[in-house]
Amino acid sequence: MAETVPVKSAGIHRDRFAQLTIYIAAFMVCAAFVWILSDIVRGGVAHLSWSFLVDAPRDAGRAGGIGPILVSTVLVLLVALTAALPLGWMTAALLAEYVSADSTFGSAVRYSLQVLAGVPSIVFGLFGNAFFSIYLGMGFSILSGGLTLACMLLPILVSTGEAGLRAVPDAYRLSAAALGMSRKTTLFHLLLPAAAPSLAAGLLLGIGRAVAETAALLFTSGYVDRMPGSLLDSGRTLAIHIFDLSMNVSGGDASAHASALVLITALLLINIAAMRLTAGWQRRKIVPE
Amino acid sequence: MHGGSEQLRRPASEKTPGKGDGAYTLGPMQAGPVCCDPQPLIQVDNLSLRYGAKTALDNVTLDIYRGCITALIGPSGCGKTSFLSSINRLTDLIPGCRTTGRIRVDGCDIHESACDVQALRQRIGMVFQKPTPFPVSISRNIELPLHERGIKRRADTAAIIEQVLRDVGLWDEVRDRLHASALSLSGGQQQRLCIARALALNPQILLMDEPCSALDPIASGIVEDLIGQLRGRYTIVIVTHNLAQARRIANYAAFFWVGGHAGRLVEFGHCRQIFESPAHELTAAYVNGVRG
Ligand SMILES: Nc1ncnc2c1ncn2[C@@H]1O[C@H](COP(=O)(O)OP(=O)(O)OP(=O)(O)O)[C@@H](O)[C@H]1O
Numbered sequence: 094m095a096e097t098v099p100v101k102s103a104g105i106h107r108d109r110f111a112q113l114t115i116y117i118a119a120f121m122v123c124a125a126f127v128w129i130l131s132d133i134v135r136g137g138v139a140h141l142s143w144s145f146l147v148d149a150p151r152d153a154g155r156a157g158g159i160g161p162i163l164v165s166t167v168l169v170l171l172v173a174l175t176a177a178l179p180l181g182w183m184t185a186a187l188l189a190e191y192v193s194a195d196s197t198f199g200s201a202v203r204y205s206l207q208v209l210a211g212v213p214s215i216v217f218g219l220f221g222n223a224f225f226s227i228y229l230g231m232g233f234s235i236l237s238g239g240l241t242l243a244c245m246l247l248p249i250l251v252s253t254g255e256a257g258l259r260a261v262p263d264a265y266r267l268s269a270a271a272l273g274m275s276r277k278t279t280l281f282h283l284l285l286p287a288a289a290p291s292l293a294a295g296l297l298l299g300i301g302r303a304v305a306e307t308a309a310l311l312f313t314s315g316y317v318d319r320m321p322g323s324l325l326d327s328g329r330t331l332a333i334h335i336f337d338l339s340m341n342v343s344g345g346d347a348s349a350h351a352s353a354l355v356l357i358t359a360l361l362l363i364n365i366a367a368m369r370l371t372a373g374w375q376r377r378k379i380v381p382e
Numbered sequence: 383m384h385g386g387s388e389q390l391r392r393p394a395s396e397k398t399p400g401k402g403d404g405a406y407t408l409g410p411m412q413a414g415p416v417c418c419d420p421q422p423l424i425q426v427d428n429l430s431l432r433y434g435a436k437t438a439l440d441n442v443t444l445d446i447y448r449g450c451i452t453a454l455i456g457p458s459g460c461g462k463t464s465f466l467s468s469i470n471r472l473t474d475l476i477p478g479c480r481t482t483g484r485i486r487v488d489g490c491d492i493h494e495s496a497c498d499v500q501a502l503r504q505r506i507g508m509v510f511q512k513p514t515p516f517p518v519s520i521s522r523n524i525e526l527p528l529h530e531r532g533i534k535r536r537a538d539t540a541a542i543i544e545q546v547l548r549d550v551g552l553w554d555e556v557r558d559r560l561h562a563s564a565l566s567l568s569g570g571q572q573q574r575l576c577i578a579r580a581l582a583l584n585p586q587i588l589l590m591d592e593p594c595s596a597l598d599p600i601a602s603g604i605v606e607d608l609i610g611q612l613r614g615r616y617t618i619v620i621v622t623h624n625l626a627q628a629r630r631i632a633n634y635a636a637f638f639w640v641g642g643h644a645g646r647l648v649e650f651g652h653c654r655q656i657f658e659s660p661a662h663e664l665t666a667a668y669v670n671g672v673r674g
Pocket residue numbers: 433436438457458459460461462463464465476645
């Protein structure tokens with residue numbers, strides 16, 4: 094096609110150059126990703142086995158597996174979600190449904206969440222240590238770590254939840270009200286289900302963020318690598334395990350790589366799920382009512 | 383409520399709506415009074431309505447009669463939808479919207495604190511200009527408001543669902559897919575579902591905002607027949623741009639116009655009088671299709 098249109102050759106060269114630059118940039122992004130991934134796979138895949146997934150770590154993690162660490166990771170995540178989901182989604186419902194978009198209270202809540210979203214995670218860690226571990230006496234525990242993570246997840250859950258609820262057409266609210274349905278029924282039976290895809294997307298984003306977190310957990314859930322007996326025990330999460338192996342344990346590289354491989358696979362699966370959900374949601378929004 | 387046959391309630395001069403008349407099972411008739419004996423059910427006094435600084439309705443005073451069909455006609459933007467929404471206080475949900483004046487439904491002031499808005503809205507069914515089915519199954523669309531009303535037994539809701547879907551002539555089309563999404567219905571079917579949903583609460587009053595504007599002539603005919611059959615059992619206020627339709631089905635007509643910056647009521651009277659001997663020249667111009 095290009096040949097049939099008379100174009101000055103300088104223009105063509107400029108075009109080619111721009112195209113090349115774009116391709117190189119894209120290639121570098123992909124290369125970085127592939128490099129990280131291949132490094133982890135190369136270093137870790139040999140070490141990976143069923144017993145690696147279920148055994149307890151031995152010799153500071155150089156040998157053995159990551160069984161207790163997976164358990165602690167899941168427990169921290171569950172504590173975080175149990176605390177953050179109801180709080181986050183109820184706040185989202187409050188902002189989207191019960192206060193007007195430009196009210197002072199709403200803007201104040203929204204602003205504080207924005208600030209919270211920008212706070213570095215190490216600061217969350219220090220706060221969690223001071224508040225949950227020391228002030229509330231939870232010590233270094235899964236509970237304390239989970240609650241600290243919950244504070245970090247709130248901004249994500251609230252903003253995705255609010256956006257999802259606001260995307261629900263007003264016609265539903267008006268016709269529900271015209272049918273004499275209470276606001277509560279409307280919220281729980283119509284609006285939240287209609288916003289479910291974006292709530293789920295926010296949930297998965299939050300899980301990804303939580304699973305990858307180290308700094309906020311260093312001073313809260315700690316890094317004891319035994320199998321936790323209760324939520325008040327300290328527990329080492331996967332991300333911290335990787336950090337510890339590569340920073341403090343010489344000869345722990347193979348284990349670190351294998352753990353990273355497990356973590357990345359889990360994150361990848363979560364992301365794929367999130368993407369599919371979001372795509373499904375967008376498709377549904379585009380389809381005419 | 384006293385008796386009166388279908389024939390009695392329909393003024394002889396009006397054309398009988400075409401096909402399908404009487405094809406629906408409306409259940410036992412509890413006919414209202416004949417329309418030559420008007421009793422006001424909704425009394426609107428000096429209603430003004432503003433959206434922020436913009437006045438949409440100015441000083442409207444109007445009685446709506448029990449058991450009759452009242453058509454609201456007038457050009458776009460003259461406040462017909464706003465008028466309907468203030469009767470069931472749906473205007474409360476619109477940010478910046480304020481009403482002044484008094485509206486009484488069955489003698490009870492709807493703005494008084496003693497008035498339970500939710501109960502009021504359950505007594506007043508509303509059908510919107512655009513079909514607004516909920517994104518749930520067809521049967522759940524009708525169940526949700528019934529549950530809220532306290533009707534929860536499966537057998538009861540199933541019976542009501544069948545009854546109202548038959549009333550709107552939708553039963554045979556959807557009986558096999560009651561659990562399919564309501565959004566999978568066609569636009570006309572969706573609108574009839576919305577009418578069925580409003581009827582399910584057995585309201586006293588039906589507010590219909592251009593219920594046929596999104597429908598093809600056949601579906602529109604079905605809905606129109608239905609409205610004709612509801613006369614007497616319900617008090618109906620219908621907004622329509624279709625003057626022929628207003629003429630066919632309404633007992634009373636109210637003509638709104640945008641005068642100055644705000645909509646106001648120009649003329650209210652028997653449908654026949656509004657169309658055949660309008661008192662106001664604006665009305666005459668509008669019903670005769672002349673630009674005012
Ligand atoms: N939510 C709103 N916010 C601000 N102004 C509004 C709102 N809804 C309606 N209006 C204005 O109020 C006036 C009356 O609107 P309304 O919807 O009642 O007209 P209508 O007679 O129903 O018109 P149509 O026949 O086109 O449906 C219009 O000028 C409109 O612009």
